[in-house]
Amino acid sequence: MPADEEGLWHRPSVLALRRLLHHRLFVSGLVLFAIIVVAAILAPVLAPINPDKIDMNATFLPPSLRHLFGTDNFGRSLFSRVMWGARLSMLIGGATVAINAVAGTVIGALAGYYRRIDNIVMRANDALMAFPPVLLAIAVTATLGPSIIDVIIALGVVYTPRTARIVRSSVIVLREMEYVQAAVAAGAGDWHVLRRHILPNALAPLIVQLSFLFAYAVLTEATLSFLGVGAVPPTPTWGNIMAEGREYLTTAPWIIAIPGAALMITVLGLNMLGDGLRDVLDPRLRIQQ
Amino acid sequence: MIRVIASRVASAVPILILVSLITFGMIHMIPGGPAAAIAGLSATPQQIAEINHNLGLDKPLPVQLYRWYDQVLHGNLGTSLLLGQPVSQAIMIRLPVTFGLSLYALVITLAIGLSSGILAALRQNTWVDQVAMIFSIIGISLPNFYLALLMIIFFAVDLGWLPSGGYVPFFDDPLGWLGAMTLPAISLALLLTGLLARITRSTMLEVLRQDYIRTARAKGLPQRQVVLKHALANAMIPIVTVIGIIVSLLLSGAVVTETIFSLPGIGQLLTEAVLNRDYPMVQGGVLVVTALMVGVNILVDVLYAALDPRVRYHAS
Numbered sequence: 186m187p188a189d190e191e192g193l194w195h196r197p198s199v200l201a202l203r204r205l206l207h208h209r210l211f212v213s214g215l216v217l218f219a220i221i222v223v224a225a226i227l228a229p230v231l232a233p234i235n236p237d238k239i240d241m242n243a244t245f246l247p248p249s250l251r252h253l254f255g256t257d258n259f260g261r262s263l264f265s266r267v268m269w270g271a272r273l274s275m276l277i278g279g280a281t282v283a284i285n286a287v288a289g290t291v292i293g294a295l296a297g298y299y300r301r302i303d304n305i306v307m308r309a310n311d312a313l314m315a316f317p318p319v320l321l322a323i324a325v326t327a328t329l330g331p332s333i334i335d336v337i338i339a340l341g342v343v344y345t346p347r348t349a350r351i352v353r354s355s356v357i358v359l360r361e362m363e364y365v366q367a368a369v370a371a372g373a374g375d376w377h378v379l380r381r382h383i384l385p386n387a388l389a390p391l392i393v394q395l396s397f398l399f400a401y402a403v404l405t406e407a408t409l410s411f412l413g414v415g416a417v418p419p420t421p422t423w424g425n426i427m428a429e430g431r432e433y434l435t436t437a438p439w440i441i442a443i444p445g446a447a448l449m450i451t452v453l454g455l456n457m458l459g460d461g462l463r464d465v466l467d468p469r470l471r472i473q474q
Numbered sequence: 475m476i477r478v479i480a481s482r483v484a485s486a487v488p489i490l491i492l493v494s495l496i497t498f499g500m501i502h503m504i505p506g507g508p509a510a511a512i513a514g515l516s517a518t519p520q521q522i523a524e525i526n527h528n529l530g531l532d533k534p535l536p537v538q539l540y541r542w543y544d545q546v547l548h549g550n551l552g553t554s555l556l557l558g559q560p561v562s563q564a565i566m567i568r569l570p571v572t573f574g575l576s577l578y579a580l581v582i583t584l585a586i587g588l589s590s591g592i593l594a595a596l597r598q599n600t601w602v603d604q605v606a607m608i609f610s611i612i613g614i615s616l617p618n619f620y621l622a623l624l625m626i627i628f629f630a631v632d633l634g635w636l637p638s639g640g641y642v643p644f645f646d647d648p649l650g651w652l653g654a655m656t657l658p659a660i661s662l663a664l665l666l667t668g669l670l671a672r673i674t675r676s677t678m679l680e681v682l683r684q685d686y687i688r689t690a691r692a693k694g695l696p697q698r699q700v701v702l703k704h705a706l707a708n709a710m711i712p713i714v715t716v717i718g719i720i721v722s723l724l725l726s727g728a729v730v731t732e733t734i735f736s737l738p739g740i741g742q743l744l745t746e747a748v749l750n751r752d753y754p755m756v757q758g759g760v761l762v763v764t765a766l767m768v769g770v771n772i773l774v775d776v777l778y779a780a781l782d783p784r785v786r787y788h789a790s
Contacts, residue, residue: 312492315771316764319726320744324760327748328500404617408730411619412745427623434623435631445620453615460611 204465211461217454221447225271236265236421245437255439257429266421267444273422274403274451277337281402282395284341285348290391292345293352294379298360307353310346318343322405326414333416336409340402351394355387389466396462400455407448423448478779482772489768497761498542501531501753508753512555529754551758556750561758564743572739574644574651575731576724578659579666583720587667588713591674596701598679606671613668618727622661622734629657639736658735662727666720673716677709684708711782718774722767 205211224231239259246256254263296306313321325339356379359365365382373382409415410424418425423444430440501508509525510517526532530541545552551561594606630638636657642650681687682705690700729741736742740763747755 308488309492311489312496315489315493315768316496316760317722317726317729317767319729320760320763323729323744323748324497324500324756327751327753327756328503400615407617408619412730412733414745414748427619431623434627438627441620441623445617445623448617449615449620452617453612456611456615 201465205461208461208465210457211465214454214457214459214461217450218458219454221271221451221454222275224268225275228265228268228272232262232265232268234262234265236261236269237419238262238265245433247437248439248443254443255437257426257437257440258433263426263440263443266426267423267447269421270423270426270444271447271451273333273416273420274406274448277333277340277406278399278403278451280337281340281344282399284337285345285398286391286395288341288345289348290352290384293349294356294384294387296349297353297356298375298379298383303353306349310349313342313346314350316343318401319405319408322409323412323414326409331414331417333420336406336415339409340405343405344398344401348391348394348398351390352387355390356383359383359386393459393463393466396455396459400452400459403448403451403455475776475779479772479776482775486768486772490765493764493768494543494546494761497757497764498539500760501529501757502535504753508751512751512753546761551761552754554747554752554755556747556752556755561755562762564755565740565759565762568738568740568743570643571641571737572725572728572732572741575655575658575662575728575737575739576721578655579662579724579727580720582659582663583666583670584717586663587670588674590667591671592678592701592706594671594675595678595682603675607675610668610671613664614672616664618661618665619730619734621664622657622731625657625661626734639734641737654735654737658731658737661734662724662731665727666723669723670713670716670720674709674713677712678705681705681709707781711778714774714777714781718771721770721774725763725767 239261240256241259243252243256244258246252248255252262252264254267257263257266292306292310296303296310316324321343322336322339325342326335329335329338360383365378368378368382406415407422407424407427410420410422411428412424413428415424416422418429426444427441430437430444433440508529509522509531512525513521523532530538533541549562551565553559554561554564557564590606590610594603597603626638629635637654638657640654642654644651687700687704690704695704725741728739729745731737732739732741733745740759744756744759744763746752747759
């Protein structure tokens with residue numbers, strides 16, 4: 186039915202998607218990020234050599250056809266280690282985003298909608314945001330211990346207040362809108378108003394925030410493991426590989442250069458993706474472009 | 475103005491109380507307690523009891539809390555387990571290193587970030603704009619420890635232009651200080667410069683579209699005066715907010731930068747403390763750094779009010 190097709194084609198979400206796919210920055214970012222995601226998913230297939238397999242006869246081999254990314258001081262395949270490192274980065278980034286999407290939305294929506302708890306929640310938020318991010322993450326992992334789960338918790342503690350603040354500020358504006366007031370006057374319950382009228386309209390800034398957050402989370406995790414307070418060393422995280430390569434900076438620079446480049450591609454891709462999302466989803470900025 | 479300052483300081487008090495409670499709580503959240511973590515797996519019960527006694531952890535919680543506040547308010551943050559030195563003293567010795575590094579990085583950030591952001595906005599959609607924006611998105615995406623290591627390989631090892639690490643006090647040898655701090659300051663400033671350039675550009679674009687700018691141009695004011703006096707003055711308000719964020723990121727970045735370039739600052743002190751499970755040091759250091767942050771934010775808010783009469787009006 187042509188009428189329905191027309192309707193589907195002009196739905197706001199489809200329109201936004203079409204605009205995104207014509208946004209050069211967004212598409213380039215998506216491609217970069219997709220490379221890393223595919224590498225992470227296909228790591229066991231593409232890099233069948235065990236990333237922890239030590240071969241003392243093949244140490245410090247520079248990149249070649251046999252060892253695409255070279256080998257490290259224990260003769261471990263850096264190709265395997267970097268590919269498996271991508272898995273951990275994606276896992277930690279994804280988990281942090283998931284924690285933020287749920288906890289940040291719940292806290293932000295409650296604080297924005299109910300003035301009485303707003304004050305208390307936001308003071309606690311301010312206190313957590315007063316800590317410099319990496320320092321707070323270090324302090325949390327120092328307290329809990331260095332493991333992947335603890336790093337995820339630390340990143341959740343560091344970034345959830347920031348996400349909550351963004352959701353809250355959207356909710357505060359939306360709460361005063363006439364259509365919301367009308368819904369309240371018509372007898373809609375709080376839960377219904379929040380879920381059906383407020384949160385769908387608060388989604389755009391949240392999505393933009395979450396794409397940047399993924400980048401911060403990957404970067405902070407790499408920083409933590411580089412400093413030695415992230416996942417424990419034999420674990421192949423990009424930060425760990427770079428920390429181990431520091432000693433051989435001059436003789437085997439590829440040990441640092443390759444995981445660093447992977448990290449940069451991830452963060453760059455996500456930042457471009459986030460910029461594109463913001464251009465398309467945030468109507469206030471769209472007028473300026 | 476005084477009212478603005480007073481209200482900002484007053485609003486910082488609950489934040490500082492919460493921050494101190496969180497740092498106090500840290501030591502109690504360690505699984506198995508800090509004594510077990512410090513003494514290791516082979517610790518005897520006597521050793522654990524002794525450590526707990528030394529840290530005051532054998533007292534009831536309210537007593538510990540009271541003692542913590544009593545100490546903190548007297549400037550006593552306990553004694554470092556690793557250095558055997560008072561925590562506050564260790565921090566005071568290392569503060570000038572971090573302060574100098576941050577200031578150097580801030581100068582680079584402001585000089586390059588502001589000017590390239592303004593230029594990009596004035597030349598919107600030209601190659602100047604595109605180059606500036608490509609560099610700034612790379613700037614915010616290049617991990618600072620990666621850049622630091624690459625710069626060490628090129629500038630310190632290959633070319634031998636600058637030292638790869640080590641600290642020279644400014645008052646002993648100002649030029650030596652500049653040499654030792656240049657690579658760390660650049661690696662620290664990169665992310666912040668990109669961030670500032672992007673915000674400056676978008677704020678300037680917004681301001682340049684306003685009617686009063688058109689009026690200023692229409693009445694024949696020279697470009698320099700329109701940009702600096704009419705546009706930048708109004709764009710400064712969001713930019714100052716970002717500078718507040720930048721100072722917080724400076725302290726975060728310093729942790730990594732100081733470790734790589736072996737600069738004996740707060741960042742390195744705290745990383746060492748974490749790695750060696752020196753809990754009093756971590757607790758005290760985090761508290762001091764965060765209190766400094768809150769202080770900087772008050773300063774930013776006051777600056778905000780000084781720049782924008784509307785803020786002064788709403789505050790009173």
